[in-house]
Amino acid sequence: MIAIIDYNAGNITSVARALQNIGEDFVITNDVKKLDNVERVIFPGVGAGGEAMAYLSKKKLDVWMKNYIKTGKPLLGICLGTQIILDYSEENETKCIGLIAGSTKHFPEKLTEKGELLKVPQMGWNSVKLRRSHPVFKGVAPEAEFYFVHSYYPAPSDDSVVLGKTNYGINFCSVLAKDNIVAMQFHPEKSGRPGLQILKNFCTWGKNVE
Numbered sequence: 001m002i003a004i005i006d007y008n009a010g011n012i013t014s015v016a017r018a019l020q021n022i023g024e025d026f027v028i029t030n031d032v033k034k035l036d037n038v039e040r041v042i043f044p045g046v047g048a049g050g051e052a053m054a055y056l057s058k059k060k061l062d063v064w065m066k067n068y069i070k071t072g073k074p075l076l077g078i079c080l081g082t083q084i085i086l087d088y089s090e091e092n093e094t095k096c097i098g099l100i101a102g103s104t105k106h107f108p109e110k111l112t113e114k115g116e117l118l119k120v121p122q123m124g125w126n127s128v129k130l131r132r133s134h135p136v137f138k139g140v141a142p143e144a145e146f147y148f149v150h151s152y153y154p155a156p157s158d159d160s161v162v163l164g165k166t167n168y169g170i171n172f173c174s175v176l177a178k179d180n181i182v183a184m185q186f187h188p189e190k191s192g193r194p195g196l197q198i199l200k201n202f203c204t205w206g207k208n209v210e
Contacts, residue, residue, distance in 0.1 A: 002026040002203060003038040005065075008055045009045035009080055011187070018189035022200050032064040040073055040203070041065075044189070045080035046149070049104065050092025052084055062097045069099055069180065076136075076202045077183025082154055082176065085183060091152050100178055102156035111169035118169045121151040128164040128174050128186070136182045136201045137164075144194035146186035148174075153185055180206070 004015055006028050019026045019042075026042075029035060043065070045052060056062040065085075069075060077085050084096040089104035096104070111118040125145040130137060153172040156162060163182070164175030176183045182202070188195035 001038045002040050002042060003035050004028045004042045004044065005035070005061065005081075006030045007045065007052060007059065007061055009047045009052045011044045011046045011079065011189075014187070015042060015044045015078070015189045018196060018199055019203075022196055022203070024199075024203050030059050030061060032060060035064060035068070038073075040075070040205075041068065042076045042078065042202075043081035043085070043183075044078040045084075047080055048092055049080065049084055049089040049094040049096065049152075052080055053094050053096060056084075056097070065097055065099065072180050074202065074205050075099075075181045075183075076199075077176070077181070078189070079150060079185060079187055082183035082185055083152055085176075085181070086154055086156065089152065099181060100156055100161055100176060100183075101158060102154065102161075104152045105155045106152050107168075108170065113167075113169050122148050122168045124148065126166050126168060126174075126186070128166050128184075130164045130175070131162060134163055134177055134182065135205050136177075136198055138197075138201050140194050140197050140201075144191075146184075146188065146191040146195060148186045150185055154183070 083104040085099040086102045161178040163177035166174035188198040
């Protein structure tokens, strides 16, 4: 069973619909007892880092996630769910979960590209340049584009965990991968066929399937 962690941070419905679209069974919960029985976890979210962490702490989900990762079971982070698995976020100056060393940073002021001022948040489609192959991106075309909505981006301390980068005024980390964690700043559930392929791949990642 796949669990979508509900931590009052929105975007649950679109992830659930995407899993229904690909025929996967799932549960939406914030109950750590129910979460103990799942085989993989999706950690989505939109909203503010400070509020999200306050809720996670209240429900003891932050502690549960640290213990879950030690089991070796897969975790998929999406958007806010990617940002707060790091140690710290500039948003609300928030101490985060700390599954991966690093921080979440705000886009620089007066972000420009080819002399033109870019809007923040980045809202719309953009590409990801992968640095290496990963099972979760199997079958996804290199030219595929994904849907982004964000003002902050993950900045891990260890460059080796950066799986993919995206250019929006700066070249920022848009995909992280470390052991049983894969996390992305974009929304696969809102990214059409390439996004659904990512979710399909995540649902079989680590299983003995062709």
